[in-house]
Amino acid sequence: MPLTKPNQQLHRDLKEAATLLKWSGVDLMQAAVRLSEADQEDEAKVLLTIAESYQAAEDKLVGYAHEVRSGKINRSKPE
Template sequence: MTLTKPNQQLRRDLKETAALLKWSGVDLMKMAVRLSEAGLESDAMELLTSISGFPDVEDKLAGYAEGVKAGRILRT
């Protein structure tokens, strides 16, 4: 199935957002390690708690992108 231009853009946007979220999580994890090494364990734990949901949201966005590709989700 060929995607329309708006649906191609939607799929690209979803994939880009998922990738950005993934790399933001990586960067924030590095920051949490540095905070912990600096003796700020409670701040590190707060940061880890904040980013703990990132993988689930990444998977959800990837699933939406696949739904667009399969034609189950359409931009009108």
């Protein structure tokens, strides 16, 4: 069954947010590497922790997008 327009938009929004988290996490990882190379291990660890939390949030958003696609999550009207 095809998605309604509100559900299509919700699916796109979730995927977009997940992608933004993914690339922000990549940027944080790169910054953590630079900090580590500059002997700033404590700061690097903080960034790695944040990047890992971004990955977890990204995974959740992708899962929600799949649930929208499969019809488990439904938006009845756009906001």
